Amino acid sequence: MKLSATICIIVLLAIPAIGQKKFFPGQAGNDNIELSASVMLDPAEIQQAVGAGLGENIVVFRVKATNKTGDPMRIGPADFTAVSRRDGDRGDALAPGQLAGGSTLIIKRDRSGRDYAQQKNEPGFTGVQGVAKADKPLDNALLESLKAKELPDQETKPNGSVEGLVYFSLNTKKLKSKDAGLIYKGPAGHLTVDFK
Secondary structure, X not given: OHHHHXXXXXXXXXXXXXXXXXXXXXXXXXXXXXXXXXXXXXXXHHHHHHOOOOOOOEEEEEEEEEEOOOOOEEEOHHHEEEEEOOOOOEEEOEOHHHHHOOOEEEEEEOOOOOEEEEEEOOOOOOEHHHXXXXXXXXXXXHHHHHHHHEOOOEEEOOXXXXXXXXXXXXXXXXXXXXXXXXXXXXOOXXXXXXXX
């Protein structure tokens, strides 16, 4: 009697789990897309991945996205936002040109964690409430490396995958991998990839 009651309880507890998708840290998915990602916070690791240092407060995610639908679907860096669960900081994907120089990129972070960015291809451009400009010469080798390794913005085939790096500016002070998150908001829905 006790054995059959125990079996019934185990079966009842297992029923809600049937059909639910369980993912490991760094993974998320639904019926349309499956994402797997890893996060790089250490400047030395980032330098090894892209071939050059990218400076402070840069976070890089290695992302693989698999189209699970029977139709083509566009996937690209613009579908992703990086978040810090430590301080609420968030940022949209950066283009390789914003990291390799050649233009002025001015980023000001307000107290709510939002970025205000302006970019102009003229030397001496100042903007956003007197913030210092980040003006540096174009590094063609770095630009080509960043472009080659970036998650391509392209239409994937049904059941096809794309893989590459996505670059972000986040406050990395005291940020650990478990505090980072990656939000996908694109044609396949809305998903959050956690790393803990």
